[in-house]
Amino acid sequence: xxxxxxxxxxRLAAIVSLLLLAIALLLAAxxxxxxxxxxxxxxxxxxxPLVLPPTVLGFYLLVAMGPRSPLGRLWSGLFGRGLAxxxxxxxxxxxxxxxxxxxxxxxxxxxxVDPRLVQASALLGVSRSRTxxxxxxxxxxxGLVTAFVLSFAHTLGEFGVxxxxxxxxxxxxxxxxIAIYDSVEAMDYSGAGRLALVLLLISFSALSIVYAVxxxxxxxxxxx
Amino acid sequence: MVAVDRPLTPPLxxxxxxxxxxxxxxxxxxxxxxxxxxxVAVEVPPGFTILFGPSGAGKSTLLDCLAGLTSPGxxxxxxxxxxxxxxxxxxxxxPQKRRVAYVFQSLALFPHxxxxxxxxxxxxxxxxxxxxxxxxxxxxxxxxxxxxxxxPGEISGGERQRAALxxxxxxxxxxxxxxxxxxxxxxxxxxxxxxxLRRWNAARQLPVVYVTHSREEARSLGERLxxxxxxxxxxxxxxxxxxxxxxxxxxxGR
Amino acid sequence: xxLVPFASSCLPFFLxxxxxxxxxxxxxxxxxxxxxxxxxxxxxAMKDLAAxxxxxxxxxxxxxxxxxxxxxxxxxxxxxxDAFFSADVEYARKLEASGHAEPGTLFMYAxxxxxxxxPAGVRVDVARNHWDVLLDPEVQRVAVANPQHAPYGRxxxxxxxxxxxxxxxxxxxxxxxxISQTAQFVESGNAQAGILSYSHxxxxxxxxxxxFWMIPQDxxxxxxxxxxxxxxxxxxxxxxxFLAFVKGPAARAILERYGFTVPAVSAPxxxx
Numbered sequence: 001x002x003x004x005x006x007x008x009x010x011r012l013a014a015i016v017s018l019l020l021l022a023i024a025l026l027l028a029a030x031x032x033x034x035x036x037x038x039x040x041x042x043x044x045x046x047x048x049p050l051v052l053p054p055t056v057l058g059f060y061l062l063v064a065m066g067p068r069s070p071l072g073r074l075w076s077g078l079f080g081r082g083l084a085x086x087x088x089x090x091x092x093x094x095x096x097x098x099x100x101x102x103x104x105x106x107x108x109x110x111x112x113v114d115p116r117l118v119q120a121s122a123l124l125g126v127s128r129s130r131t132x133x134x135x136x137x138x139x140x141x142x143g144l145v146t147a148f149v150l151s152f153a154h155t156l157g158e159f160g161v162x163x164x165x166x167x168x169x170x171x172x173x174x175x176x177x178i179a180i181y182d183s184v185e186a187m188d189y190s191g192a193g194r195l196a197l198v199l200l201l202i203s204f205s206a207l208s209i210v211y212a213v214x215x216x217x218x219x220x221x222x223x224x
Numbered sequence: 225m226v227a228v229d230r231p232l233t234p235p236l237x238x239x240x241x242x243x244x245x246x247x248x249x250x251x252x253x254x255x256x257x258x259x260x261x262x263x264v265a266v267e268v269p270p271g272f273t274i275l276f277g278p279s280g281a282g283k284s285t286l287l288d289c290l291a292g293l294t295s296p297g298x299x300x301x302x303x304x305x306x307x308x309x310x311x312x313x314x315x316x317x318x319p320q321k322r323r324v325a326y327v328f329q330s331l332a333l334f335p336h337x338x339x340x341x342x343x344x345x346x347x348x349x350x351x352x353x354x355x356x357x358x359x360x361x362x363x364x365x366x367x368x369x370x371x372x373x374x375x376p377g378e379i380s381g382g383e384r385q386r387a388a389l390x391x392x393x394x395x396x397x398x399x400x401x402x403x404x405x406x407x408x409x410x411x412x413x414x415x416x417x418x419x420x421l422r423r424w425n426a427a428r429q430l431p432v433v434y435v436t437h438s439r440e441e442a443r444s445l446g447e448r449l450x451x452x453x454x455x456x457x458x459x460x461x462x463x464x465x466x467x468x469x470x471x472x473x474x475x476x477g478r
Numbered sequence: 479x480x481l482v483p484f485a486s487s488c489l490p491f492f493l494x495x496x497x498x499x500x501x502x503x504x505x506x507x508x509x510x511x512x513x514x515x516x517x518x519x520x521x522x523a524m525k526d527l528a529a530x531x532x533x534x535x536x537x538x539x540x541x542x543x544x545x546x547x548x549x550x551x552x553x554x555x556x557x558x559x560d561a562f563f564s565a566d567v568e569y570a571r572k573l574e575a576s577g578h579a580e581p582g583t584l585f586m587y588a589x590x591x592x593x594x595x596x597p598a599g600v601r602v603d604v605a606r607n608h609w610d611v612l613l614d615p616e617v618q619r620v621a622v623a624n625p626q627h628a629p630y631g632r633x634x635x636x637x638x639x640x641x642x643x644x645x646x647x648x649x650x651x652x653x654x655x656x657i658s659q660t661a662q663f664v665e666s667g668n669a670q671a672g673i674l675s676y677s678h679x680x681x682x683x684x685x686x687x688x689x690f691w692m693i694p695q696d697x698x699x700x701x702x703x704x705x706x707x708x709x710x711x712x713x714x715x716x717x718x719x720f721l722a723f724v725k726g727p728a729a730r731a732i733l734e735r736y737g738f739t740v741p742a743v744s745a746p747x748x749x750x
Binding site for chain 3: 062066067072076081082084085086167168169170171174182184185186187188
């Protein structure tokens, strides 16, 4: 039973990071290469979860996803159950609070690509979107890895928002961070310790593997 | 002698080499104050035209405008009958459409692709076999065919220059812009590449704008010279005359 | 090429995601999962109740513990529980009034008590000196549950005020999210004393670790604990069956073991 929460957390983190990679890629591409002068507003909005306390985020998410909200009602109309207090609700919440961890490394990576390379591609007749996929993305590989790893790790560890929006339902929304909290409350210190150690080891090995792989790949292309 | 690149002749080669004409004004402001203004009227006939001037004169800005990487505030740029930019007619072709080959000083070779992939990059609309054949052909005519399968980081400076030139030229452009392309190379290498370039252009007669600091190059290469200073053209014409005039006075060039 | 290292480093995560196919509650007729929102003071009692219940029926009881006030809000916001065991009958009644509770299922399952609990290492004698131990300089922090949403916290504050000690002790008080967290504060030694539920004092992790004194009932309104089946439940029958069990003699014995006073069952409510 104690590993149910761990599997739940891993599943949540994997789904969220994969979805985020797709979403953040497009958003970061627009932020890095777009022409609208109001982009800085969007950048600030994306960065909000970095500075807002989890309770503020949790509150607004509950309001936005609750049974009385338009989104909540649409969801229960479609699926017969609420969005808040469900795994899907956690995915939605996680997408939002992990968004800056995916977007920012990507924007930074994209902006670091030598603009003359992008210009050279355009001069050779290649459209902006194809240039993005053939030149910018491959040269931003470290940024992609960082974005994925950071959003994975951050989702794995989130507590406050998950508690408020998820409701601590075993097997559905009780992530490992909440399970640890629960165990401490129940004075089951050995149980809490076991889970905490496993989480620590998983996170550490995930990060180590990715950064080790990254080191080899970085040198030939980012050197200019 | 190295054979001229046969695969590139018909159907691509057209005898439509046309002169480049441009008059434009581009202003740079800091708040409301004007910090720099590029205001020029130039004509670049087929053949080599040297763009000569000190740093800060506006040479790179002019090239960027011609290539469509930045837009002038006002003016008109055309190659023969084909209008690339016209502020009064609201014409502003994207770089993709201008058929301008532009080799930056940094070359901007794609570091993650091989030389062959770099050169074939602009030929995406052709089938694979033809892409590769053309790439090889151009590289051969610039005597860089032997580095096809290597990456830009693995080859010498001279080979990179040739690869960058080959990449820009394989797409059959209408004009060629070269921003101090050979400044980092030694005398011998430079001469070799210049020779290949001349030979390549002998058949096509494209207008080539060649930016340089070096009086030597200006004298040996240029058929015409445009001297640019502080955003304005100070002289256009035969290189010898102009260079002699501006030698001691402004201390331009070496 | 460069995609390979990226894909290979993602592989473990892909495997995780793939291996974890969506798993809902097992809904075979043989074994249902009854999700119970349980007040934190039932932290240990509910586990025993569930274990006892599962011996007989085929269904599993899955409790989630927290403060009654929190659950009250969550349930109103659609939290998918089947039954709610509140530590304050008022919350249960309000849910009935607002239509979130299944009518006729509300019943009072226990009456709770509060105690002052002091861990073994602290050198005061709570059994002898009662309230005075809280004023002792040895006791730097007194843990109390948050009165805003924890019934045991409200009772504690009422008792302190009744004993005329609330203002004096205000600076020393630390608030726990619910009565379980409050107990954990004291059990770990982070607070030197606390006002906890009697059921916590009698529980296995705590009973040999400290001493306590039962606060006189006349100092605070009785903690009437009530349970309801929730209208949003997808398995009301199973939930009702569990509530029926809680009314029975086996469950009563367990509750009394944890120090709860179980009110005599008058007439069985309708609908069972």
